[in-house]
Amino acid sequence: MDRFVVHGGRPLEGTLTAMSAKNAVLPILAACLLTPEECVIENVPMLEDVGTMLRLLESMGAGVSRSGRTVRVRAGEEPCCEAHYDIVRKMRASYYVLGPLVGRLGHARVSLPGGCAIGARPVDLHLKGIEALGAEVSIDHGYIDARARRVRGATVTLEGPNGPSVGATANTMMAACLAKGETVIRGAACEPEVADLAGFLERMGAAIEGAGTPTVRVKGVSRLRGCRYRPIPDRIEVGTVAVAAAMTKGKVEIRNCRPGHLGAVLEMLEQGGVEVKTRGRSMVVSGRGRPKAANVSTAPYPGFPTDLQAQFTALLSLGRGTSVVTESIFESRFMHAMELNRMGANIEVNGNVAVVHGVSRLRPAQVMASDLRASAALVLAGLAARGRTEVLRIYHLDRGYERLEEKLGRLGARIERVRG
Numbered sequence: 189m190d191r192f193v194v195h196g197g198r199p200l201e202g203t204l205t206a207m208s209a210k211n212a213v214l215p216i217l218a219a220c221l222l223t224p225e226e227c228v229i230e231n232v233p234m235l236e237d238v239g240t241m242l243r244l245l246e247s248m249g250a251g252v253s254r255s256g257r258t259v260r261v262r263a264g265e266e267p268c269c270e271a272h273y274d275i276v277r278k279m280r281a282s283y284y285v286l287g288p289l290v291g292r293l294g295h296a297r298v299s300l301p302g303g304c305a306i307g308a309r310p311v312d313l314h315l316k317g318i319e320a321l322g323a324e325v326s327i328d329h330g331y332i333d334a335r336a337r338r339v340r341g342a343t344v345t346l347e348g349p350n351g352p353s354v355g356a357t358a359n360t361m362m363a364a365c366l367a368k369g370e371t372v373i374r375g376a377a378c379e380p381e382v383a384d385l386a387g388f389l390e391r392m393g394a395a396i397e398g399a400g401t402p403t404v405r406v407k408g409v410s411r412l413r414g415c416r417y418r419p420i421p422d423r424i425e426v427g428t429v430a431v432a433a434a435m436t437k438g439k440v441e442i443r444n445c446r447p448g449h450l451g452a453v454l455e456m457l458e459q460g461g462v463e464v465k466t467r468g469r470s471m472v473v474s475g476r477g478r479p480k481a482a483n484v485s486t487a488p489y490p491g492f493p494t495d496l497q498a499q500f501t502a503l504l505s506l507g508r509g510t511s512v513v514t515e516s517i518f519e520s521r522f523m524h525a526m527e528l529n530r531m532g533a534n535i536e537v538n539g540n541v542a543v544v545h546g547v548s549r550l551r552p553a554q555v556m557a558s559d560l561r562a563s564a565a566l567v568l569a570g571l572a573a574r575g576r577t578e579v580l581r582i583y584h585l586d587r588g589y590e591r592l593e594e595k596l597g598r599l600g601a602r603i604e605r606v607r608g
């Protein structure tokens with residue numbers, strides 16, 4: 189398993205261009221199953237999760253090719269309707285094929301995703317969405333089997349105990365595109381990635397209104413066509429690099445970003461005393477000494493994203509004073525806290541709340557990544573700690589950040605990837 193050796197203590201300086209968002213690209217690739225025609229997706233990042241999704245589509249009979257950052261997918265007339273456990277267990281987002289398969293073929297057999305390091309992550313709302321559209325769902329041998337002669341429009345509310353679900357909204361929206369009649373999704377997730385998926389589906393010929401708001405209306409059409417699309421930039425990558433600039437007291441310009449997607453994040457950075465200047469589709473982030481303590485609570489969009497909670501916990505570990513970080517979306521997303529403590533941080537976790545007593549510096553150590561965003565937090569801590577930090581198990585990181593060591597290396601970071 190690869191690991192990173194981070195030689196920390198150097199301020200990050202320079203310019204970086206954001207890539208397309210993993211969490212927009214994955215459902216968009218799955219949505220290619222909705223048409224027999226070729227879809228061309230541009231600026232696709234080279235990530236493990238993208239590779240897994242492309243392998244899944246291939247295993248279902250789709251023609252897939254990649255040239256640089258452009259990916260072509262042609263699902264053809266009769267894609268296979270089964271998503272195997274072998275692939276789904278590697279990436280939960282594989283369940284994004286459920287909606288397109290039920291919508292187009294009237295049958296899907298998708299392995300249940302299984303456990304996850306950040307919490308239970310049930311799929312009840314995904315099933316509620318497609319059942320509302322007329323699918324009969326059963327679970328056998330660890331597989332979801334969903335069948336519908338033809339999906340039909342319906343009204344469905346998709347809020348769970350922790351708020352709306354990004355994945356369930358996307359799956360229901362995809363299935364509804366080819367349904368007979370109109371579907372109304374209430375309690376829909378408002379994340380920019382959901383709105384971007386709708387943008388792609390509309391380019392394919394779907395009729396969708398309200399994506400990006402809590403009520404989405406989809407008028408079913410009989411057929412979708414192939415198209416060309418460029419997904420939105422990755423707000424989580426942008427936020428991660430912004431925190432890296434802040435923690436190393438550096439100055440980084442991030443191009444090709446949408447500051448409008450980062451409202452709650454920029455507010456928190458500013459509250460922490462980090463300077464952020466936005467101009468059109470770029471922003472400059474400058475760290476100015478130790479951040480101020482701040483209280484952060486994750487929430488569905490437009491609230492503060494759970495996918496940046498670990499990185500902000502790392503930032504606040506260096507804060508002046510005590511910060512409180514509350515995780516409201518996933519039940520056990522604080523595995524990074526104990527690893528940060530091994531680097532000299534002083535964080536107490538109680539359930540879904542972390543009390544972060546700021547320290548004046550972090551110390552290098554050997555630490556273990558537990559999930560994608562936790563790994564990023566440990567790399568950021570390593571950049572801030574003067575000396576040699578080793579981050580083990582960075583395969584988690586490779587799932588969602590494209591060659592982070594090279595990107596940050598261009599900003600002056602010294603990070604070596606040790607293979608094996």
Ligand code: EPU
Pocket residue numbers: 211212214281307308309310311312313314315348349350351352353354355356377494495517518519560561588
């Ligand atoms: N939930 C249910 N039932 C369901 C589905 C979700 O109760 O059927 C709950 C979840 O347990 C959670 C909450 O609803 O408490 C929100 O989960 P959601 O369904 O919105 O998450 P997701 O679609 O599985 C996506 C991202 C995650 C991101 C979350 C929240 C992708 C591929 N994944 O997951 O990204 O944290 O939305 O914004 O888009 C990451 O990139 O590191 C990552 C984990």
